[in-house]
Amino acid sequence: MVNPVQDTAIHIDNVCFAYSGKQALHDVSLEIPSHKITAFIGPSGCGKSTLLRCINRINDRIAGARITSGTVRIHEIDIYRKDIDIQELRRRVGMVFQKYNPFAKSIYDNVVFGLKIAGMTKRSELDAAAEAALTGAALWDEVKDRLHSSALGLSGGQQQRLCIARAIANEPDILLMDEPCAALDPLATLKIEELMLELKKKFTIVIVTHNMAQASRCSDRTAFMYLGKLIEYGDTLQIFRNPSDKQTEAYISGAFG
Ligand SMILES: Nc1ncnc2c1ncn2[C@@H]1O[C@H](COP(=O)(O)OP(=O)(O)OP(=O)(O)O)[C@@H](O)[C@H]1O
Numbered sequence: 001m002v003n004p005v006q007d008t009a010i011h012i013d014n015v016c017f018a019y020s021g022k023q024a025l026h027d028v029s030l031e032i033p034s035h036k037i038t039a040f041i042g043p044s045g046c047g048k049s050t051l052l053r054c055i056n057r058i059n060d061r062i063a064g065a066r067i068t069s070g071t072v073r074i075h076e077i078d079i080y081r082k083d084i085d086i087q088e089l090r091r092r093v094g095m096v097f098q099k100y101n102p103f104a105k106s107i108y109d110n111v112v113f114g115l116k117i118a119g120m121t122k123r124s125e126l127d128a129a130a131e132a133a134l135t136g137a138a139l140w141d142e143v144k145d146r147l148h149s150s151a152l153g154l155s156g157g158q159q160q161r162l163c164i165a166r167a168i169a170n171e172p173d174i175l176l177m178d179e180p181c182a183a184l185d186p187l188a189t190l191k192i193e194e195l196m197l198e199l200k201k202k203f204t205i206v207i208v209t210h211n212m213a214q215a216s217r218c219s220d221r222t223a224f225m226y227l228g229k230l231i232e233y234g235d236t237l238q239i240f241r242n243p244s245d246k247q248t249e250a251y252i253s254g255a256f257g
Pocket residue numbers: 019024042043044045046047048049050051062
């Protein structure tokens with residue numbers, strides 16, 4: 001018998017979240033499947049980034065910000081348990097941001113940064129890992145002859161793919177992407193979208209996007225949020241073609257947001 005739980009990478013159960021007492025998420029529950037792309041959509045300020053950041057505890061860095069109730073489990077492990085190793089959690093749950101943020105270092109040093117911190121020292125191993133990550137991020141052919149040049153000399157789309165390479169070099173299970181294409185032109189966006197479809201074979205992907213066409217093109221599951229609540233969550237085709245909630249329908253048809 002197929003156990004549905006096996007295919008769920010992330011369980012978010014009844015999560016409430018507040019910034020210095022101001023509630024930003026209200027009782028949010030959803031199960032995010034493995035090796036699929038799940039999109040969080042909704043108008044500005046509805047809590048998409050907050051929810052995404054609960055999945056690798058990046059919110060912990062914000063003073064006064066915390067989950068006030070509920071749980072987040074990754075492969076059945078409660079990531080808010082006291083004994084969780086945060087460094088290991090962030091290795092397993094990589095993140096890519098809207099404003100691509102490569103370090104002011106060489107392309108090579110960007111990719112192997114996390115591996116060196118994790119203790120990898122052998123040049124041949126680092127070289128192989130860098131090539132694998134850059135290949136995985138569809139960037140290798142464009143940069144293989146200039147690995148030791150500055151990452152800041154790359155185009156925006158290339159810098160974002162470098163950030164993806166940097167995240168996947170650590171061999172995460174999950175990739176969180178917060179509006180990864182918002183600062184890119186349409187061609188660079190298309191390239192990242194193609195890449196995501198390739199990456200989901202290896203990783204579970206959760207993406208925040210304002211781009212409805214992008215959500216419907218790329219994602220398998222879509223969660224529509226409004227005012228800190230999860231309004232509707234389902235298969236992307238159903239959400240876009242036949243939403244069951246009036247607010248979802250209004251948002252995807254462009255009536256607000
Ligand atoms: N660091 C913070 N400190 C205090 N309040 C915050 C912080 N970050 C977000 N908020 C508030 O929490 C709510 C949810 O914000 P969040 O950034 O999660 O929304 P979002 O859906 O990602 O919006 P956008 O589409 O504009 O990125 C908003 O009311 C926002 O003002």
